[in-house]
Amino acid sequence: MTAPSSPAPLATDKPRFDLLAFARKHRTILFLLLLVAVFGVANERFLTARNALNILSEVSIYGIIAVGMTFVILIGGIDVAVGSLLAFASIAAAYVVTAVVGDGPATWLIALLVSTLIGLAGGYVQGKAVTWLHVPAFVVTLGGMTVWRGATLLLNDGGPISGFNDAYRWWGSGEILFLPVPVVIFALVAAAGHLALRYTRYGRQVYAVGGNAEAARLSGVNVDFITTSVYAIIGALAGLSGFLLSARLGSAEAVAGTGYELRVIASVVIGGASLTGGSGGVGGTVLGALLIGVLSNGLVMLHVTSYVQQVVIGLIIVAAVAFDHYARTHKA
Template sequence: MTTDTLKSAAPAREGLSLRVLMQNSGIGLALLALIIFFSVTTEHFLTPNNITNILTQITINLVLAVGMTFVILIGGIDLSVGSVMAFAAVVAGKAITMPGFGDAEAIALAIFAATMTGVLCGLFNGIASAFWSLPSFIITLGMLNIARGGALQISGAQTIYSFPFAFEEFGSAMVYGVPVVFLVALLFVLIAWFILNFTVFGRLLYGIGNNEEAVRLAGHPVFWYKVAAFTICGLTAGVAAVVYMARLNISSPIAGIGFELNAIAAVIIGGTSLSGGRGSVIGTLLGAIIIGVLANGLILYGLSDFMRQMITGVVIIVAVILDYYRARFASK
């Protein structure tokens, strides 16, 4: 791919461009405003225990949102991540409770089973949508039902529990007051940031979202890049399943309902365009934190689940409207 063609296919590195730094600064200011507001108006918001709770609560959504960022950057969507997470958790739950394994072997087998289940589901989503040029919305909607049905079938619609104690310890472990599971999520953010900003693969993902035909005409296998993006999204769903199991010490076939919407919301609130080609995983991190801070603050206010859902929905709509104006600004 020539330098001129690459520049026409993709914008400058999103993670390093002045525009994206300013965009993330705006998101950061919004987050800071939320923190100040809840700190002033509630009594327990800035306590160490509550901050730990926030970091723990956003972990699963953050892991899912990192994978979702790859898919949305190429102009796709994945509605199946919540169900794939549940499916991967049930498969891993069956693996970790198999007789004849020591704790270490059972945990390793469960982690492998969960991640591979997620990878295979993501691989299917990517191949089906890219090969037949079908809307990823439809393909992943089908996978949502397949994965959820698979989770219910394999588990017999029963919750799986009684995991090794070491696995539960991992889910509740702390490092200087920071949950280990959050540090795992942060590691995935850093890996994704590096891939998207310092590799040809990441740059071409932006290119596909910005001008897919230019990338194709330059001789790059757009099909496999799309498949890879969905596979990464499936991988993070599998990792989210491991985090979920470690935190709650169970595998439920009805876990993850609505999680796909929270992941999409984190990505969009973080400034990634629904049309693809623009955004950053750092913005996704900030978006996930905003959702977590908002949810926690509303709980401290004593609002009902229904009111919290309504307010979160309003925030998502506002984020989409802002994305519309960002796109108009970028096209000028």
């Protein structure tokens, strides 16, 4: 039908460089580099090792939870209770070590275990509510968000718990080689999450449930188990993160983790995961978490108030998803 002189490219042309596809594939890292360059030019203190470590420490606390959120979003789920569960687990752990155990060389170990296990149990309960009671995950975790926060306030009448020894505080402010401990933990968690999703049968099943739950069930995947397990995983990671945060601040606070659900979900979404499930990965999430960290830090250095930061981060989340949709529907 087309005239031979038509300038339209033939389908059989050798693949040309597709800028849109390239930009889409690497959009998070491109945007991250752009931000680093802009902030680096704008403020000479931004591009320093000290500031880089500062950003990484900040990112690590919610980045650990974002690794878990990757699993949850991969199955097509959501968890908005993570901030509250973090607070509850950390304050419960602090309560146990200060009021029950007292001071000792291994208080950090008890706190670490208690905090992580409470998070695990809390997440497991939420996962069971999703699979047994067939309540949508958003509703379950919205309820959980209030329940855990309320329980946190009940536990110590809303006050903080402090008085940790040096071994405990090392987990928040110590260093391994030259890296802050939370950064090392984040790296380990991210690596483990990546390996699990990329190389294990469990990871394949997580992708399968999010890709098509009915097809997964008919392929012999235990969909309920996978669903419950991802909520348990993110719960455990929220507990771990809560322990690290209390160690870093020197106290477990009832308001800790407020608003984390947004940062954590934003990290995963900006990292390219689909909210309908089945696509995404830990690599993207880590970049997404870094991007938010760089943005917050850079804006602070430019003396932009935290109110404006919230506006900017919100707009970027929407823009990232809009761009993703645009690139998906406009590919050659």
